[in-house]
Amino acid sequence: MEIDWTHAGPSIAAAFFASLVEFIEALTIVLAVGAVRGWRGALGGTGLALASLLALVIVLGPALTRIPLQAVQLGLGTLLLLFGMRWLRKAILRASGVIPLHDELAAYARERAALEAMGVRKSGWDRVAAATAFKITMIEGIEVVFIVIALGAARAGLLVPASLGALAALVLVILLGLLLHRPVAMIPENTLKFIVGVLLCAFGTFWAGEGMGLTWSGEDWSIPALNAGFLAAALVAIPICGGRQRMLAAGERA
């Protein structure tokens, strides 16, 4: 199959960055499981989850190609907007101080404490370790599967590039995990979520519009314009939310 890299580039980038965020969150918990309860169960649970997720992409991706394209575009565009706007709203609220920033080191410490409270087992097959690693990899991985399918199935020839973007993120996170043996806290995850939120909103709007039969002037070049539009909206929202937050705090102090 021939891939048009000019059209595939934005899908690959969006899938890569979105998957990177999800895999970093999964890595934090898998590292905590491995460190506390041993690596056999942690890696076994993670491997099983990754195999299940791969099977989901293989089954669901091609199955969607049997549904009329406009219906798929409208459906996936709507879901992508629900997903992406939820992320972007959360990123805006974090950037303006309304909700706390996500902290991988704190999440790691919480998970370690919870696992240590269950008792330590470093040898043999550990069902708790396997189940915990399986669950977190499935939870974060389902989001990756959705992103890959939503970015890839709305047009012929994009599923493979979107999968490659997610795969590259997985390889990068595995390498970082092997090198660091601790949560990946140096990547600015909240900034990454902000960028990914903008990208997913732009794709969602584009696919939804295509599904409605709207004509995008500039065709695929409308996606960068939508990115700029959502980025501008988010940058407008941050000071508004920050101002509301400060007014509320001042009111509580008075």
Added chain:
Amino acid sequence: MSWLRTVRDELIGLFVDDGRFAASIVGWIVLCALVLPRVSLPAATPPILLFAGLAVILVHNAARRAREGRQP
């Protein structure tokens, strides 16, 4: 059956964490899908209207959430 409930909740949670926000997005998309293809407007206008509505929903909802105050 509790694991099925967990899976269902996780799946819904992917798309909805504020019901009013999700309903506004879906409502705007449905409205656009019903109206925009049927009205006679310059070709560039309907996509701009689709985007503008979503941008307004985003900013308005984030501001509303900020008014509710800081939660852990």
